[in-house]
Amino acid sequence: MNRVLLGPTVRTAVKVNGEQVDVDHDARVTLLDFLREDRGLTGAKKGCNRGECGSCTVLVDGRRANACMVLLAGIHGAEITTVEGLAADGELHPMQRAFIDHDAFQCGFCTPGQIMSAVACVAEGHVSDAGEIREWMSGNICRCSAYPQITAAVAAAAKEMES
Ligand code: FES
Ligand code: FES
CATH class of the missing domain: 1.10.150.120 ([2Fe-2S]-binding domain)
Known part of the structure; x- marks a missing residue:
């Protein structure tokens, strides 16, 4: 199931690990569901899904954020870094x-x-x-x-x- 396309949509543009992404999505979709279900970036984990465990932590404009608590629609223009984006030139961070x-x-x-x-x-x-x-x-x-x-x-x- 692709949860980013369930209902009436809004359009958000973000950069994910350096890649520009424009997406039409349900306005209620969280950054975590967008990353995992739309982008296939499953490094960020859904533990509690309510901001208590930190397993979904990513960087939003360089600052850490619990992706389960961030609405995608609220971060238009942001740069997202996930664990998949840390390694460079085949070398681990x-x-x-x-x-x-x-x-x-x-x-x-x-x-x-x-x-x-x-x-x-x-x-x-x-x-x-x-x-x-x-x-x-x-x-x-x-x-x-x-x-x-x-x-x-x-x-x-x-x-x-x-x-
Ligand atoms: S899944 Fe636990 S803080 Fe986001
Ligand atoms: S929860 Fe198992 S390594 Fe941290």
Whole structure:
């Protein structure tokens, strides 16, 4: 089922991982459903679908956002980055590499959201120590409790990204 074409439509233009997309869609469609069901970008996960778990985190104009809480119609002109857009030239983003190197996941469900949030966390400068990383990553829940490894991965990637 394509949920972006259910009812009366509005037109929204956004950039998704660098690609310009103009789409006619039901005005009630969320950014998360648009990404997953229209664009086939299933990295952002639908966990709670009500802004509580962070598994749907993407960047909207460089700032992290819970895609389940964002209406597509409200972000006309925005630039969206999903986890699928992080790797470049066949190379993983340093944050993706750090999550692998530090075993910062178990089931992996939360991981795309954790990585997107972590990338923003570094850009925001909230990585001075483990406590600050934990605080500013606290919107991303991991039901496998991989928090120590996630914190270590963010700290390691931050050093690489800032050097
Ligand atoms: S699915 Fe969006 S915050 Fe949980
Ligand atoms: S790795 Fe399983 S929810 Fe985080």
